Structure formats: C-alpha cells, structure tokens
Amino acid sequence: MLAAANIRKNKSQAGSLLLFVLIAVLFLNIGLVLLLNFDKFFDTRAEQRHTPHLTILQKAEYTNEDQLDWLKRYPGVKETEKLAVLADYGEYFMHGSKNVASIIFQNTNGSSSMNPFMLVGESLPLEDNSIYVPYMMKAAGDYRLGDDYRLNFDGQELHFTIAGFTEEITFGALMSDLYRFYVSDRAFAALSAQFPDSQSYLQTVRMEESRLGTQAQLDYEKAFYHTEEMKNISSPFVFALSYNAAKEARSTVSITAMLITAFAIIMLFVSLIVIHFGIVNNIDESMTNIGALKAIGYKNSQIMLSIVLQFSSIALAGGLIGIAVSQLMLPILATIMESQSALIWKPGLDAALAFKSLLFIILLVLAVSLWAVKRIFKLHPLIALRGGLHTHSFKRNMLLLEQTRGPLPFILAMKQLVQSKKQAVMVIVIIAAMSFASVAGMSVYYNIGVKPDVFLSMIAGENADAALVLKDRSRTDNVVRNLQQRPEVRKAFGYQHISLVSENIDVSGFITKDFEQREVNMLFEGRYPKHDNEVAVGYTFAVSAGKEIGDAVMVNAGGQEKEFIITGFIQSMSSGGLNMMMTYDGILTIKPDFTFDQICVYLASGTDATALIQSVKAAEGNIFSYAVNTKELIRTQFSQIGDIFAVVAAGMLAVTLLVVLLILYMVIKTMILRKKRELGLQKALGFTTFQLMNQTAFHYTPIILIGTLLGSLGGYFSLNPILSLFMRGAGIVKTNLPAPTAWTIITCIALTCLAYLVSMLISWRIRKISPYSLISE
Template identity: 30%
Template sequence: MRSLIGKLAWSNIRKRKSATITLFVLIMIAALLLNIGLTVSLKLNSFQQEKMTELKTPEISAYFAKDDHQKEYEGLVDSYPYTESWENEAAILLADAKMKYAGTDTTVAFIILNADTSRTMGLFKTTTPPLESRDPNLIYLPYLFHVGSGYELGDIFSFVYNNDQFSYTIGGFIEEPLLGTLTNGALKVFLNDEGYKQLEERLGTEAQYSFLSADLTDPSKDVKLEQMISERIFASGIKSPFQVMRAEVGLEGNRVFVNLLAAILIVFALIMVLISLIVIRFQILGHIEDNLTNIGVLKANGYTSWQIKNSLLLQFTSVSIIAAIPGGGLAGLVMPLVGNMISSSIGLLWPVSFEVGSAALSLVIVSGLVAIVTYLSSRRIRNITPIAALQSGIHAHNFKRNPIPLETSRMNLQFSLSLKALLRQMKQNMMIILIVAGLTFSSIFCSILNFNFSGDTSAVIKLVGIERSDFMLLPKNGDLQQGMFRELEAMPVVEKLTVLDSLAASIKDTNFMLRVSDDFSQLETQTTYKGRQPIYDNEISISGVIAKLVNIKVGDEVPVTFNGVTVNYLVTGLSQQINQLGMVASMTGDGMKRLQPEYTPQSINVYLKEGGDSNAFAKDLEARFPGQWNITNVREAMDSTLNTFTSAVSSMTAVITVVTIFVVSLILYLVIKTLIMKRKREFGILKGIGYTTFNLMTQITFSLFPVIVVGVVLGSLVGYIFSDSAFVLLLSSLGIYNVQLAVSLPQVLLLCAVILVVAYVVSMLVARRIRKVSVYDLIMD
C-alpha cells in the first residue's frame, strides 16, 4: 500500500519538475529566513543573561562625580536590606568626546576604568588575547568598535576632548552587556594602570568619578534602590552628569532594535510560507483539473480517494521537508553576518553555532502548514467519480456567457485575446495578486523603515523619546540663573532655549523617570498620544505603560512621590517612548516645586538656527564663558546612535527587496510555463493561422501584466497606509500605541516601478518558450 502511494507521489513529481523546483526554492528561502528570525528571538535573552553571569555584571550600576557625598551613596547601598555585595572604584568620565566611528564624526561619553584594579563585578575580559605590552597608551574598547566600525587590534584610536587630542593603541576589545553600546549612556573603556594615572593627572579633578556596582539578594528590589540612589544624588545638588541604571533596563535597551529586526524577518518568512501554501493549492487544483481522466482511471482500478490524497500529501510534505533542511543549513552559513549586526547592537560577541532547536521548529512549522493546506486542497478528489472523470468532468466545462466575443469586439485582436485569457484564469490571477501584494507590502514597509533611519529620523527619535536639541548644557558650578539664559539667547546662532530635567520618582511604588520642563509646547519631541502635556502646577502626564500598571486614565488623580514627599496630581495626558522601557512621566517646573520647593532647573537645551555650525558654536561658547558649562552635543550623539542601526536596516531592506523580485520572477516562470503547457494546442493553432512567436509572447505577457500591476498597487497602498499600524503592532510590548512614520513617495514609486519592470522583462523572457511550439509537431502528435 505504501509502495503504491509512493509511486504515485514520485510520478507526480516527475511530471511537474519545474513546479517542484519552484516550490523547493520558495520553501528553502522561507525556512532560511524563519530559522534566522527564530534563532535570534529565542536565543537573545538567554544569551545576554549568560554573559551577565560570565562577566558578573552588577544588577545596579552608577557613576557620579567624586565629591564629599560619596560616603553617603556607599552607605545608602550598604544599608539597603537586599544588598548582597557592592563595590566602588575610581573612574574618569569624558562626557563629550569626539571621534571617528564608521567613517563619520561621532560624539560619545566614555567612562574609563583602570584595567589593573581588582574587582569582583563587571570583570575586565577581552574577546581575543590582548596585546602583550605594558605600553601606557594601550586602550581596551567595547567590542562594538570592532564589528561596527572596523577597528582592529593594534590600530591607533584617537579622540578629542576639551579641544585636546588623545591617541591610544587598541590593546583589545571587551564584552560589556550594559555600557558596551551607544544606546545606554557612557561607553565603558579600560586603560592599564600607568595609562590611567597619566590620563587622571592630565585631566585633573574635574573628570574624576566613582563607578558604583551592586548585586542584590532579590533582583526584583532593584527598582527601589535605583530610585533611592538617584534621589540622593540629585538632592546633593550635584551639577555634573551622573547615571544610575538597572541591568534589566540596560539589557532591554540593547535588544529592542535586534528584536524589532528579528520580528520583521519572522513576519516576512511567514509571508514566504504563505506564498508557498498558495502555490501548493494552485498546483493541487491544477493537478486535479489536468489529470481528471487519470484520477478516474485510478479509481476505476481500485485506488481509493484516501490513497490518491495521501500521494499528494506525501509529494508536497516530502518536498517541504527536503527544502527546509538545506534552508536550515544555509541559515548556519548566513548567521556570522547576522551575528555581526547583532553584536554591534548589544555589545557582545554573538556565538556562531547551528541552533538545532530553531531549525527543528522551522521544519515543523513549514511542513505542518504544508500538510494542512495539502489535505484541505485535495479534499475535492473524494467527490470525483470514475464516470464523471472519464467524461472529462461536467464541472470542468464552462457554460458562462462569452464576455468578449471576437466577432463583435471593436478592440485590437491582440488585446482582445489577452483580455479573454485574463478573464478566463481568475483563480490563477487571484493567486498572483495575493503573492505580489504580500511581497510588495513587505518591501514597501522595509523601505519606509529604512527611510526613517537613514533619511527623516524625526519619527524614530520621537519613538525613542529623546529631545531633538543641538546641545545640552549643565553649569559646572552653582545653579542656573536667569542671566545665563539671556547670555545664551543673545548668541547669534541660537534659535531658542528650553529646560528639560530628568529625575527619579514613583507612583504607588511604581518607579519611573520624571521629566520636568517649564513649557512642553516648546520641545521638539512631542511624545503625548492622548490628552495633552501638563501646563499647571497640579498636572502630570504619564506614559501608557505606567497607566496600565497602576490602572489609571486621563482625568484621574495620582499620588507622586519624590524623595519621601507625596503630592497628588491630575493626569492630563498619556505619552509613549521606548527610552526607559516607557516608564516616563512629565510635569512642569512649578509642579516639581510642590514636591521639592528648592527645585531649580539643572540643564538647558540649545537649538541652533538652520545652517548653524555646531563646532563653531561650541568653540564660541567656551571662548565667551570659559569653564562655565559642561557641553554635550546631543545632535551628534543621536546621529551616532542611529548610525549603528542604519546599516542593519538598509541590509535587511536590500535582502527583502531582492527576495521579492526573485520570488515574483519565480512565480511568473511557474505560471507562464504551466500556461504554455496547458494551451499548447491553442497556441499551435494560432501559429498555424499566422500569429508570430512575438505576437503570442505579447499576448501571454499582457494577460498577466495587469494582474501584476493590481498586486503591486494593492501591496504598495497597504504598505503606504498601514505601515504605521504594522510598526505599532511590532512595538506594542514596549508601550507604543501611535506611530507616524515619514514616507518618501518617490522612493515608494521607484520600488513599485522596479518590480513592474522586472516582472515585464521576466514575463517576456519566459514566454519565449512558446517558440518551441510548432504546427508540425502538433499534427504529428
């Protein structure tokens, strides 16, 4: 019995070799993409946790200026009941260092540690054996610099800080789960003991910092400790930059982008699987129609419907399994390239290994869906009786009215024949429309995403929640005075100034970052998606994530706690942002004074006029007010962060576009070849009455090209209109509820034009097979 089913399946495969090869390629591509996406999604979190354990990364990390309050901070951590261990070491902070990264000028912050200091947390470990040298000019950089910018061991690494140039030899690259990327504040780097002391002496006390690390007996209590440290540092009146970060926040911040790309890859892979299923359904229905008589003969000779259906099930399931296996193998070859992109995002060396679990899951998903669709599509075989089949099946005949009678049509004969063929194959047309629309949507969505990372970045910056200013200024000594604002506003290139401070507060034991500004309407980055930002001193806007956690809505009153003081505020709006995992709220400066009467603004955002030179402004500012400001070039820092992601998005867009064009070409090849085989007799007759090969090629192409156009238009419209909704769906777990991506209409139109041109050219080339059809061969047959 099994042998008979196997013979039937093998016979079907031999008869439709090109269709089988097409299906094989489609499923192999789908399995390849699905395997990569699943590998990243399933492995990323556990991999980061393994690295945390290996490198003994602390659950709380903080850096702050070394001053008289250091003992207070240490005592706070030591007395916290859930503290398991902690340590504090000397560090150097370069808050605004300029360097070359990936060929562009970049501004970053460095937190520099002594590699020879004994430590039990945040271990110093290089990815490869370091240079064996005691040269004081050796520097150890995050692994990001190797995979993201192409630096190698022994290269010269230079940067500028406070208008002084510093040059070091790269002695090695380190893995750092938290401070090893451009998304989590300062980059952690190491110098050897002699080099550290020389730099410390050269920069003086202003750059001297402390780096505090703490592990807890109960990791869930890290939020409270983070808030306590932040409040204590702020209450000390510190004017220098500082940061307190939980490991959970740092890890999530590093993997957000990777998870986004993995999700897009998985969705595209599932679209490829869906295309394969549509092709399978098309092939099965075509097989039943073309082999109706043979099926009748088989049934008349004793074969059951179950056996014939099982032969189809064996045919397509075996092809899917055989195709998915090399697809999984190719994923192993591609993963090193994918691993480099992941490493540049998370700061860790991604292990290149074949993931059996992901490959097996991909195989099960693909083959399982193929089996289900094959079974459902072949059910109509049981309704075919031997008598009806041997009469060619009354259901296969078409008794519908002729919509375009050639004898009365006023249209061109070639066009009329093409239109008749178009209307005659509606099921096939629907298949092509669905396939082309799905692929076009994927390409348009990735193209729009790429434009928002490499072109108009305002929507991405808004999602992240970073204020789009040019500079952020903090006074080195004393509080901000009104005279300082007037002095800055008087500078010729300054367009406007705003105040935006970030503090740590809580609502019902839910901790969050509190943004404080005198006028939120003046900010460039507006994150509110419902309601409005606060205006009066009794108002607050909170993120959708916080609102969901504490079960509050716009119009409710909430108790806000800061530094032990609790005051009720009216919720005026809901906001969204990826930064701080969406745990953000906003209130006015007057509202903050209800919590802390002595509150004064800590920082100024400076916005330059269009065309203003940022380097000239920084030099002019230092010349006018020497030693007065800590200056951070926000614009360069934002651009640097986005540049680390742009190449990955561009690569993914290119891959999906190429796959789209390839698959459309493959489907056209399959459809046109099948069409020529089915209508071979008709085309022979047309050749006999005088039609040329080119006439018939044109007729075939124009019977399919309108369908391709409809698919491309439909896919592009869906992509153009619903890309925002698709992006919200991908980011919904991060509390993103509203997205307005920038769209480049010329870019969308160009992509559609490329797909259509390629489709037309491929259709004409494949249709050239009709030249082999001859009247003589048909007569001899």
C-alpha cells in the same frame, strides 16, 4: 512510486516549490534563532562574566558607607562590591564624528570581580599613554590596535593609544550611554589628580534573580535620592543601571529578529498558497491518468497519498536545505549585529529549534495537501477520463471579439483573465503579500537608516540641532540669554531629565519652562502641563498606576511630595514609557533649588551646528561638560543600525523579486501547457509569436499591478498602526513614521515592468512550437 514519477515528470514545478519552502524556512529559522537564542546567549555570557544585576555609579561626594550597607542588607542580595573610578560627562569619536556619553575610567588592578575586564583578540600591555577601549569601538568604529584614540572628558581633550579591546556586558553597547575604559595605575593616578571633581564610586550588586535588580534600583533611589537630605542637590551625577536595562540596550537584535520572522510567516503563507495551486494544477493536468488509475483498481486513498507524498517530500527537502543555508548565514548576520550589541556571538545549530520549525512547516504542508486533494473523492473515473468535463459549459461569453474595441492581443488577454479568476486571485494575493512585506521593510529601513529623526524622537524625546551641558548650573540662564541673542539661533531653552518617583514607580521626568517651545510632539492625548500643579504622563506609567486624564498623582523629588493633576498622555520609548512632563515652576514646588544644566538649541536654516558650538565655546570659555551636534550624533549612532536594517530590507526586496519570477514562471508555463491547442489555432490563423507573447504578458501584467498596488498601499498605510500595536509595551501608542512615498511608487512601477518583461521572456518558448505540433499534441 507514483509520487516519485510525478516529481520526475514536473521537475520545474518541484524546483519552484522547493525554492519557496527553502526561503520560508531560511527566514523562519534565522528569525527564531535571533529572537530566542540571543537572549539566552546574553544571559549565559552574563553568568560566565559574573555580571552584576544592579550597577550604581555616583560621584564620591554623594557616596557613603551607609549606601553599601543598605545594599548588603537588601532582600535577595548575594554579593556587593564598591570600586573607586573616575566618571563624568564626555565625548568619544567614531568615524570622525563626536558622540556623547558618560565616561568611566578604571585602572586594571582595580578590576572588579563582577564583570571584570576581559580582552577580545590581540592586545598590548598597558602603558602610561595607552588604553583598553570597549569592543564596540572596533565593531562599530573600525578602530584597530595601535590607533590614536581621542576622548573629551569633563570638557578637556585626551589622547591615548589603543592597546586592546574589552568585552562589556553592563556598559558598551551602541545604544548605551555609559562606556568604561581601562588605563594603567600610573595613568589612573594622573587622571585622578587632573580631574578631582570626577572622583566616583561604582557599586555593583548580584541578586538571587537578575530581574530583582530593577526593583532594587527603585528602592535605592527612594532611600537615598528622593529624601529630605537631597532636596537641595539638583540632579547629582548618578546612574543606576539594572541588568534588564543592559539587555535592552541590545534591542536592535530583537527588532531585527521580529522583522525577519514576520517576513518568514508571510513567505510561509505564500508557499502554502503555491503548494495548493500546484496540487490543483497537478490534478487538472493528470485528470485522465487519475481516471485510468481509478478504473484499474487504485483506491482514492492511494492516489491521494501519492500526491500528498509528492508535495510533502518537496517541502521536506526544501526545509532541510533552508536550515542548512540559514546556518551558513547566521554567523554573517551575527557579525553584522556586533556593531550594535558589542558582543561576539557565534550561533551554532539549534537542533531542537530547527526540528520544531521543520515539523511545523511539514504539518502545514500536509494539512494544505489533504485539503487540496479531497476533490479526488468526488471524481468519478468516467468524468476523469473525459478530462474532468461534466457537461457543456453555458457560462456567459465575456468580451465578445466582434463587439469589443481595442488591440486583439489585449482583448484576448482580458478574456483569459476573466476565464481564470481563481488563478488571478491567487497571484494577486501572493504579490500583495510580498509587496506589503517589501514596502514595510523599506519603510523601517528608511526611518532608521536614512531619516531617523522621527524614530529617534520616539526613543529620546526632544531632538534639537545642538545640545549643551554645563559644568556650573548657576551659569545656565546667562548662557541661554546669550544664545537667544545670536541671529543664527532660532530658540534656546533649558530642558532637563530628572529622576522622580510617583505612585511608587520610578519615572523619568522631562522639565522645561514652556513645553510649547518643543518641536517634537510627544503628546497623543490631552495637553501639555502649563501650571505648577500639572503633569503629563507616559502611557506605560498611566496603565501601571491605573490613571486617566484628570486624575491626581503624588510625585516625590528630593524627599518632598506633592499632588499633581494629569493633563495629558505622552509617548516615548525612554524608560519604557515610564515618563512624566512637568513645568519648571512645578518642579520648584518639590525641589526648590532646581536649575537647568542642559540646553536645547535650534538653529536657523543653513547654520552649521559644529561651527556654532565652536563659537559658543570660544565666547563662554571652558564651562561645558559637553557640547554636541545632535544631527551628527544621530547620523553616527544610527548609521550602524541602519546598515543592519538595510541588509534585511535588501533581502526582503530580493526575495520579493524572486517570488514574482517563480510565480510567473509557474503560472505561464501551466497556461501554455493547458492552451496548446488554442495557441496552435491562433498561430494557424496568422497570429505571430510576438503577438501571442504580448497576449500572455497582458494577461498577467494587470494582475501583478493590482497585487503590487494592494500590497504597497497596505504596507504604506498600515505601517504605523502595526508598529503602534507592537510598540505599545515599550510606551509608544501612536507612531507617526513617514513612509517613503517615492520608494513605494518606484517599487510598484519596477515590479509591474518586471512582470511584463519576465512574462515576455517566459512566453518566448512559444516560438519553438509550430502550429502543427501544437494542434497534433
């Protein structure tokens, strides 16, 4: 009864606390569902679709029956399959922009038993000029049934009519570089005749456990591509994709989930501080009532229990509503995520997870409540009846009015600030925490959705203005020379990715003649390799192999092995940090016939990359598998991911504004109630309502400013250290993402101005109270 009476007495406080808990539970449940349940959904869906644990795509000329026999005999393999497909480098289009990928054509009658084609939504029968495209083209590209669909395949432009969309587990995510398209048997036969050099085989494997696919991939490459027989073949068209790699292509979901969960933890921390403040304030306001209850025989435990029940019931109600609201928002977020994952996921209610989240929060609230009410034990009834006054206060009188110069309302506000240090610290901590979360969230969005160049360099490495891939490697040097002679080209050089094996670890090798030409600094310790016996290695590889700078490593390519010296450590999310940099002269010592087929092109300021590509194609002829405007490619691919983080960042900022409003409402209302007599005296002495409002606003505005500055500076300067800590497992040791300075400054100014305006509005209630009523009450 006491708990219910207290809630009825302080409805506004109860409503504010309920909102705090509601928001914390809302974000926590959404974050945990995304973090824990999407992977479960992916695994369940993969099993339903009979998804392979290892997929190997290679040209027909490099494929033989021995490879399939080897896969069948490999330990842990339960099922294998081999399908004839067409595969080559190509380009697809989304929102009018060109994107680079490896394109696979497969006929529907040749559909595999592993991950067979499955249509999503409405579809039409396949005809000679129609095609089934991955669902990602609809979710991220806004294509519709019956639309014209353009593909560039092996340098030639093809047009189809979209007849349906397919669900793809292994291929088809936004961050994937492999896309599979289905055509009719007649169309497949025509394409096979048109592109004889693109004849390929898709070999798929299911194992006893999905995690075994990664090791099987390494062993397969060692058995068939790092051999003496393959030493005279420069980087054949081959892709080996494990089950884990297909899952990692949907990593944006996990990153978003971690961001939301981290924000939820901050909100939970804020909620607990507010609850502690609410309990302390409740005890102070009800001091006389507590003394009366003690005097008539109520036990300490009964009074404490009533307060604990009051706040626990508010937390329970807020938690239940938060879970309900999160269930309404999850389908919306899942739909937004489809543009990246290319999977239709409809998250339902996870009762067990919701119960655990709610129980965790209730236990925390109980602990904080018990900690806050323990002062009731020491409260004597007589002291409580006197309003908690033990004796007279002999504290130093700060900011004497007759000696301190300045506007009187401002001086009085500063005196109040000095007298309420604990409350000021609480507000500063809360505002700092919320500002930190907002600035961090905006910084992540800025680096992914607005200026993703630096973030992309961590993922993919070199990020040139244009990238060219040639069909005939023998023409690469001539094309590079021609490019270097163009006035609009700053520099052009060969830059190749190649698969290597070192210390029994499959690594992705970056090869170029001079690493000083690169404009993306992947090095975080040591130096780049210069000589033919030197390499720089990724952080994850160095940890796995137990190597330091100056140590020797054995590197295998094409069946030949040689010892190299480590000169530096590099960082890249590509291949999870299992990377290696080697000079052109170095790769020739173990793969003598190696030549480049990929060219990085950097342009002079103001040069249109698309126009340059068209000019180069016209001059060189049909010699390119693909040629792409890299900046345009980034903008297209990352616009979808940027939209996801924009929603998250906007949500964080909106919640921060709401928290500022609620905190100011609670503390200002409490202050007005506590200082009724003082305000009445000031009005009687001639202070106007506007002066008293300004006095209140000046009291809290500096506090908000300090909290905003501390939190914003913390978010600004700690972004990279925190990201480095979380991304170390992915191969990134030192991030260098630029924080948006202008956005941070605007956030500080906006929150401070908002605090002043809101303080003035909340203090407006003073105008309705006369000096007589303030004094008499």
